[in-house]
Amino acid sequence: MNWNWFGDPDYWASRLVYQRMLAAIYLVAFVVALNQFRALLGEHGLLPVPRFLARVRFRESPSLFHLHYSDRFFTIVAATGALVSAVLLAGLADGLPIWAHMALWTVPWVLYLSIVNVGQIWYSFGWESLLLEAGFLTIFTGPSHIEPAVPMVWLLLWLLFRLEFGAGMIKMRGDRCWRDLTCLYYHHETQPMPGPLSWYFHHLPKPLHRVEVAANHVAQLVVPFALFAPQPVATVAACVVIATQGWLVLSGNFSWLNVVTITLAVSAVDGSLLPLSPPTLDEPPAWYRGVVLALFAGVAVLSYWPIRNLVGRTQLMNYSFNRLHLVNTYGAFGSVTRDRYEVIIEGTDAEEISPDTRWREYEFKGKPGDPYRRPRQIAPYHLRLDWMLWFVSLSPRYGARWLPELVTRLLSGDRQTLKLLRGNPFPDTPPRFVRARLFHYRYTTWQERRETRAWWVREPVGTVVRTCRLADDGTPVPVGLPD
Template sequence: MSWEWFGDQDYWASRLVFQRMLAAIYLVAFVVALNQFRALLGERGLLPIPRFVREVGFRRSPSLFHLHYSDRFFFAIALSGALVSAALVAGLADGLPVWAHMLFWTVPWVFYLSIVNVGQLWYSFGWESLLLEAGFLAIFLGPAHVEPPVLVLWLLLWLLFRVEFGAGLIKLRGDRCWRDLTCLYYHHETQPMPGPLSWYFHHLPRPLHTVEAGANHVAQLVVPFVLFAPQPAATVAAGIVIATQGWLVLSGNFSWLNVITITLAVSTVDGHLFPMSPPTPEESPLWYRAVVLALTAGVVVLSYWPIRNLLGHGQIMNYSFNRLHLVNAYGAFGTISRDRHEVIIEGTDDQVVSADTTWREYELKGKPGDPRRRPHQIAPYHLRLDWQLWFVSLSSRYGSRWLPELATRLLAGDELIVKLFRRNPFPDSPPTFVRARLFHYRYTTPRERRETGAWWVREPVGLVIRTCTLAADGKAVAAGSPD
């Protein structure tokens, strides 16, 4: 049997760039975990991992932390994942034997899978599964001295197709504004975490927003099929994906969702377009070829569920059909909010709450707070508390498991929790009372912006957490005071 078909040296440079970019995303993901896990998931976190692993078995959430958990162990896992990822970015694994190269890439996948599977709602985002699925396929791409295996390149293409086409279908089947091309009238203002340019995107002429929405349908419903065409058509299609995802990077903050989609598209680009010359390839081991064949067969079998989901009437998005997060369903923004609401957490050190009480805000790092503060560029970094508070602004039930504990920790002046915020209004001693109010936000008009210097106009519309204080047992309780 001839194995000439197995590798394609034309994608040698594409593979190399893909591997570097994916490793960089892994690095960001592990740095995020290092910076935030103690407050969110640690032994004293809002949703502690030790409690989770007692209630949920290994089969339901495969993770190294079922074997042992301590904050030190989590830190060691996340730090090791970051160091290995940095080594992969630097290309230190490129010259290794095939088996060692595969082992090198397996380490960050196993470590990040272990984090995601105990991460609970803090890790419930589609880009976590996307990173794990792409990371798993990367294990089998091989080092620089062997040809990129064609089958794995096709599996990456199949993943990119599901990401783009799934997102296109969920829009077409979802909110009516996607069908009448008006969703972009609202999206730049109501998206979870606006970026520094989002205000300007929102104020583009409405005909351009219509073009944006129409172009999105073309990019996600038509272009994905062209990705399977011969070159150079496939490279042109990949270029369109990269351009549209780059537009999303400029217009908002979506963690590493857009960056990893761009990374997947890079694997489809003709390698001759990169200024790198491939070496003379070595013959790949027979066992490696057998493993790639087995991988392909496994993905084909697992593809039944996402294909059924794409073709079915009740399409779901960002769903994993197995605990290893392989061959998942993807999609985003099937529904667009028309109005923006923000949860604003406030505290006071007054001993009694009255109508004259002065409340001070806990400023979040990414989401809007002070109307005069310009939104920051956060992505590809992921601010997990900020994102979850966006869901709470849609419905308070999203915070039912952790918001009361958050209030308790703020009243206690917990340093781990306070570090999740951009500004602590009580640096010397914790507040005596806290509350969370819901505000309606809208962008200022260009005229309002010139006159006031503000990016937002806001007004209070309700309460998320009523005024509370610490009880004798150290838990937050309603204060029975006017809000």
């Protein structure tokens, strides 16, 4: 049998860049886990992993932590993932035999899968499954001394197609503003975590916003089909994806969602256009070809469920059909909120509460708080607590399991929890009382910005957590959400 069709050296450079970029994203993901897990998921976290493992079986949530859990072991898992990712990013695995290269790429996938499957709501975002699916496929892309396998290029493009087309379809089936081209009248102001340029994007002329939405529809509903066309059409399509995703990177903070999408698009670029020259490439062994073709067949079978979801009348958004997060369905912003609300947590060290009580606000690293503080660029890093507080601002039920515990940790001055915040307004002793209020936020106008130097205008509109304290014996007074 002639296997000339199986490899294509023109994708050597694009494969190399793709692998480096994905390794960098893995590295960020493991660093995020290292920095945040103790307060969120640790033995004394807001949603402790041991409590989760006690009620969920391995088959329902495959993870190394079913074998053993401790905060120290979690640290070892995340640190190992970061170390291996750094090795892959540095290209130290390029000269390995195929089997060793595959084994090394398997390590971060298994470790991150173990984290995601015990991460509960903190790891419930679509970009977690996206990283896992891309990471699994990358295991089989091969080291730099063999020809890139064409079936692997197709599988990466199929993932990119589902990601982009799914996002486009969920918009067309969702909020009416996507169909009448007005969603960007609101989105830059109400998105979960605005970036430093989001204020300026929001104030672009409305006709330009409509052009942006129309261009987005083309990029997500038409361009993905061109990814499977011969070169140079596929490269042009990939460049369109890269450009539109870069625009999203500039306009907001969406963790590594956009960066992974750009990384996948790189795999479609004709490598001969990149300033990298391939060495003399080896022909892959027969067993590797067999593994790749078996993987291709497996993905084809598993694709039944996301395809049915895409063509069905009730499309699911960001859903995994299996516990390994393989061949998922994707989508984003099927609906767009028209008004922005923020949960503002405050504390006081006053002995008693009165109308004259001075409350100090807890500032978070990414989410809006102080109207005079400019939104920061956070992505591709991910601030999990900040993101979840955006959901709480939409409905308190999103925080029913962990928000009372968060307030309790602030009352006790828990150091791990305070590390998730931008600063501690009570550096000497914990506050005596804590509360959480809901504020309506809107961007300042150009005139208001010139006059006040503020980025936001806000006003209180309700209560999320009533004023509460710790009992004299150190046990927390129950923190109740409002009826």
